[in-house]
Amino acid sequence: MLIAQLSDVHVRRRGELYKGLVDSNRMFAEAIEHLRGLDRRPDLVLLTGDLVDEGHADEYANVRELLKALDLPYLIVPGNHDERVNFTTAFYNHAYLPAEGPLHYCVDEFPVRIVALDSCPPGEHHGDVTAGGLEWLRATLDADLEKPTLVLMHHPPFTSGIPYLDDYRYFEGGLLASIIEGRKNIEAVLCGHVHRSMVRRWAGTVVMACPSTTTQIALRLAPGAEPCSYAGPPACLLHLWTAEGLVSHISYIGEFEGPYPFF
Numbered sequence: 001m002l003i004a005q006l007s008d009v010h011v012r013r014r015g016e017l018y019k020g021l022v023d024s025n026r027m028f029a030e031a032i033e034h035l036r037g038l039d040r041r042p043d044l045v046l047l048t049g050d051l052v053d054e055g056h057a058d059e060y061a062n063v064r065e066l067l068k069a070l071d072l073p074y075l076i077v078p079g080n081h082d083e084r085v086n087f088t089t090a091f092y093n094h095a096y097l098p099a100e101g102p103l104h105y106c107v108d109e110f111p112v113r114i115v116a117l118d119s120c121p122p123g124e125h126h127g128d129v130t131a132g133g134l135e136w137l138r139a140t141l142d143a144d145l146e147k148p149t150l151v152l153m154h155h156p157p158f159t160s161g162i163p164y165l166d167d168y169r170y171f172e173g174g175l176l177a178s179i180i181e182g183r184k185n186i187e188a189v190l191c192g193h194v195h196r197s198m199v200r201r202w203a204g205t206v207v208m209a210c211p212s213t214t215t216q217i218a219l220r221l222a223p224g225a226e227p228c229s230y231a232g233p234p235a236c237l238l239h240l241w242t243a244e245g246l247v248s249h250i251s252y253i254g255e256f257e258g259p260y261p262f263f
């Protein structure tokens with residue numbers, strides 16, 4: 001099974017630029033074209049949050065318009081730039097989304113079980129899951145201790161070392177780790193939010209953060225570093241599931257010189 005992950009697409013209203021500078025709408029369309037042009041068709045696409053930039057209904061209308069070009073099944077997870085009511089209204093036909101409350105869900109119709117956790121307290125930019133959400137997660141994971149499982153959430157539950165990102169991180173990673181820990185069937189926790197690729201061993205599994213299809217946060221690790229970002233290189237993740245396990249690839253979106261002969 002091939003699973004593509006797109007994250008932090010930050011779609012704006014038609015004709016509007018992200019941060020007034022970057023054409024995130026065009027870049028999302030290009031990311032969709034990129035998936036359609038892969039030599040192996042993904043079986044599933046995961047969109048791990050920040051589908052839009054300001055949570056407006058018009059932005060969601062534009063996301064849906066752009067997603068018409070994606071002829072693949074996809075699942076969506078909210079990010080801190082999403083607005084819960086507008087999000088669920090726009091995706092009313094995504095039956096796996098709860099009608100109200102935090103948007104936790106489980107989709108169990110693929111060879112890999114998908115367990116999505118809503119890490120977005122309404123109106124906040126940092127990540128958190130309520131006690132009820134953590135209990136939901138425990139019960140959902142307890143229901144199948146065998147089937148390979150991917151946990152999705154927008155905020156990576158660790159400190160990145162990039163100071164201006166860590167102000168908006170998931171703060172209670174320890175509580176979450178205590179639920180994930182010891183479950184051999186959790187192949188990975190897939191996140192977004194940080195607009196960069198990051199990997200960390202965590203709670204006995206691997207956490208991966210997906211790059212954005214639009215701006216990439218600058219890699220600055222000095223304390224007090226000035227926040228900034230770059231218009232690329234945009235990328236997505238391709239998670240290939242086989243009987244051997246999960247292999248995750250970064251797939252850059254754009255035109256590059258080549259292909260050169262291998263030998």
Ligand SMILES: [Fe+2]
Nearest residue numbers: 008050193195
């Ligand atoms: Fe984002």
Ligand SMILES: [Fe+2]
Nearest residue numbers: 050079080193
């Ligand atoms: Fe985010």
